[in-house]
Amino acid sequence: xxxxxxxxxxxxxxxxxxxxxxxxxxxxxxxxxxxxxxxxxxxxxxxxxxxxxxxxxxxxxxxxxxxxxxxxxxxxxxxxxxxxxxxxxxxxxxxxxxxxxxxxxxxxxxxxxxxxxxxxxxxxxxxxxxxxxxxxxxxxxxxxxxxxxxxxxxxxxxxxxxxxxxxxxxxxxxxxxxxxxxxxxxxxxxxxxxxxxxxxxxxxxxxxxxxxxxxxxxxxxxxxxxxxxxxxxxxxxxxxxxxxxxxxxxxxxxxxxxxxxxxxxxxxxxxxxxxxxxxxxxxxxxxxxxxxxxxxxxxxxxxxxxxxxxxxxxxxxxxxxxxxxxxxxxxxxxxxxxxxxxxxxxxxxxxxxxxxxxxxxxxxxxxxx
Amino acid sequence: xxxxxxxxxxxxxxxxxxxxxxxxxxxxxxxxxxxxxxxxxxxxxxxxxxxxxxxxxxxxxxxxxxxxxxxxxxxxxxxxxxxxxxxxxxxxxxxxxxxxxxxxxxxxxxxxxxxxxxxxxxxxxxxxxxxxxxxxxxxxxxxxxxxxxxxxxxxxxxxxxxxxxxxxxxxxxxxxxxxxxxxxxxxxxxxxxxxxxxxxxxxxxxxxxxxxxxxxxxxxxxxxxxxxxxxxxxxxxxxxxxxxxxxxxxxxxxxxxxxxxx
Numbered sequence: 001x002x003x004x005x006x007x008x009x010x011x012x013x014x015x016x017x018x019x020x021x022x023x024x025x026x027x028x029x030x031x032x033x034x035x036x037x038x039x040x041x042x043x044x045x046x047x048x049x050x051x052x053x054x055x056x057x058x059x060x061x062x063x064x065x066x067x068x069x070x071x072x073x074x075x076x077x078x079x080x081x082x083x084x085x086x087x088x089x090x091x092x093x094x095x096x097x098x099x100x101x102x103x104x105x106x107x108x109x110x111x112x113x114x115x116x117x118x119x120x121x122x123x124x125x126x127x128x129x130x131x132x133x134x135x136x137x138x139x140x141x142x143x144x145x146x147x148x149x150x151x152x153x154x155x156x157x158x159x160x161x162x163x164x165x166x167x168x169x170x171x172x173x174x175x176x177x178x179x180x181x182x183x184x185x186x187x188x189x190x191x192x193x194x195x196x197x198x199x200x201x202x203x204x205x206x207x208x209x210x211x212x213x214x215x216x217x218x219x220x221x222x223x224x225x226x227x228x229x230x231x232x233x234x235x236x237x238x239x240x241x242x243x244x245x246x247x248x249x250x251x252x253x254x255x256x257x258x259x260x261x262x263x264x265x266x267x268x269x270x271x272x273x274x275x276x277x278x279x280x281x282x283x284x285x286x287x288x289x290x291x292x293x294x295x296x297x298x299x300x301x302x303x304x305x306x307x308x309x310x311x312x313x314x315x316x317x318x319x320x321x322x323x324x325x326x327x328x329x330x331x332x333x334x335x336x337x338x339x340x341x342x343x344x345x346x347x348x349x350x351x352x353x354x355x356x357x358x359x360x361x362x363x364x365x366x367x368x369x
Numbered sequence: 370x371x372x373x374x375x376x377x378x379x380x381x382x383x384x385x386x387x388x389x390x391x392x393x394x395x396x397x398x399x400x401x402x403x404x405x406x407x408x409x410x411x412x413x414x415x416x417x418x419x420x421x422x423x424x425x426x427x428x429x430x431x432x433x434x435x436x437x438x439x440x441x442x443x444x445x446x447x448x449x450x451x452x453x454x455x456x457x458x459x460x461x462x463x464x465x466x467x468x469x470x471x472x473x474x475x476x477x478x479x480x481x482x483x484x485x486x487x488x489x490x491x492x493x494x495x496x497x498x499x500x501x502x503x504x505x506x507x508x509x510x511x512x513x514x515x516x517x518x519x520x521x522x523x524x525x526x527x528x529x530x531x532x533x534x535x536x537x538x539x540x541x542x543x544x545x546x547x548x549x550x551x552x553x554x555x556x557x558x559x560x561x562x563x564x565x566x567x568x569x570x571x572x573x574x575x576x577x578x579x580x581x582x583x584x585x586x587x588x589x590x591x592x593x594x595x596x597x598x599x600x601x602x603x604x605x606x607x608x609x610x611x612x613x614x615x616x617x618x619x620x621x622x623x624x625x626x627x628x629x630x631x
Contacts, residue, residue, distance in 0.1 A: 047629075049630050049631060050631055096597075098592075098597075123625075123626050127626075127628075127629075132630070222572060224515075224518050224519050225519070225577065227572075229571075229572065232571070233571025233572050234569070234572060235567045235571075236567075237561045238566055238567040238569055239523075239566030239568070240572045241522050268566070304526050304527050304537060304543075305566050306537060306538065306541065307561055307564060307565070307566045308563070308564050309538070315526065315535065
């Protein structure tokens with residue numbers, strides 16, 4: 001029995017199939033489904049295409065399809081010619097795109113057209129020349145027949161019998177043990193997902209995520225130029241991206257950028273009376289505040305600081321932090337405030353960290369709670 | 370004056386008085402022997418300040434106050450310096466056309482001489498960042514690569530890696546740098562216009578500023594490798610282009626495939 005039931009009883013006999021045995025042709029004239037959302041498409045009378053009855057139109061369609069395929073072949077030849085003939089340095093002016101590389105443009109254009117012409121030819125062929133009949137696909141229930149159910153059950157029982165799975169208890173138990181143990185290496189390897197300090201595996205990942213390179217007395221240096229900073233160098237309204245002084249040595253020793261990624265901070269200065277609250281008493285230095293540069297949502301580095309509103313905006317998901325108010329979240333998906341670094345000056349007058357970060361920087365993680 | 374009077378009997382007072390008198394005579398002599406140019410400059414300065422004050426009272430004082438002390442509509446201009454005046458007025462940001470989240474750049478309302486006069490007036494109120502000299506703006510020896518590093522650390526977060534500008538909070542935005550002149554860039558870093566933070570010489574020395582300017586000038590002359598720059602805004606416009614443009618083309622193609630042939 002065919003899955004496809006044709007609906008074009010009036011069309012040419014070689015298109016489609018006749019009604020299956022035992023089915024009343026009158027039933028097929030009605031839509032199979034008449035409930036809500038029923039499509040009237042099945043009732044639309046079949047309208048033959050011009051190419052179905054006009055041999056001239058059929059030949060024209062044939063020519064269209066074959067010339068599209070030929071055009072595709074020509075484009076492939078042109079592609080190869082362009083690859084050989086056009087210098088990679090040559091440039092060409094294309095309206096709308098401006099001056100661009102001539103070879104790249106020709107290669108892309110010819111190859112794109114080559115594949116497009118194959119597709120367009122195939123669609124034109126299907127639309128104009130291939131059999132054009134309205135079909136309804138019948139949907140059968142997905143459940144197996146009772147006979148198939150019984151057969152499957154019998155096969156299962158026979159397999160159990162023949163393998164002796166039920167009979168050899170030791171084999172069964174050792175096999176289950178082996179299968180349970182097998183995924184363990186994959187789980188153990190997950191331990192490699194963090195890089196432990198000094199190659200030791202004793203530090204837990206949560207400890208690694210909770211600590212940064214900032215320690216008490218660590219001088220603050222500018223990012224990019226690595227100059228130590230004096231408080232008088234930062235004006236009110238100023239912004240400085242900064243790092244701990246020893247960041248380059250740590251980076252070299254660890255062969256990665258993790259320490260830099262966690263320790264990045266920004267320094268901003270506002271009038272001391274503009275600071276409404278801080279994460280700790282006296283954690284600023286004369287209005288200079290140090291905050292982590294890593295967004296607590298998913299860890300984008302952020303320094304979009306508006307010095308009049310004191311808002312810090314993350315460009316990734318628009319989390320906004322108020323640096324005049326202890327770095328609290330005032331908008332966006334971030335769930336935690338921006339961690340603040342307590343700062344002061346050392347005896348030489350340079351800005352230093354007074355203590356490490358009091359809370360983990362960056363996005364939340366499982367053990368953080 | 371009271372403090373001065375109290376210290377009149379100090380033993381060092383006589384020596385100090387003598388020193389001041391001698392200096393005064395020397396300066397007066399030097400001034401007299403080359404009177405013409407010095408006085409001319411002083412008069413020109415004073416003329417500019419007066420002219421600047423007149424323009425200020427006319428065009429700025431309604432928001433910034435009769436003595437530039439600021440008010441609810443505008444911040445104080447005492448101590449902002451000539452550089453801030455030049456940046457804000459010569460880019461047309463000030464005077465602001467209408468209240469809003471941010472003053473947009475527009476064709477300037479004042480010519481260079483008028484801007485200079487207003488800058489002179491504001492600079493005469495209190496010391497502040499001066500308009501950068503030609504020497505400050507000479508970026509010909511600057512390290513473009515280092516400028517790129519500094520740009521990505523200090524500027525790219527708001528102005529985008531390619532200088533196309535970007536959105537900030539509540540209707541504010543960081544403008545595109547594609548048409549900014551070296552002087553405007555320098556003055557913006559020095560004064561922190563509107564919500565831009567200040568990048569003072571202490572944390573970003575003159576040679577670093579020149580390197581950043583050299584990098585931005587390099588960006589301004591850079592080609593767009595893909596042909597279309599799409600505003601250099603990054604994934605936002607690229608995504609919009611794909612959805613609005615290419616998806617529309619795909620919908621058209623799908624419609625053509627689905628149309629019944631005649």
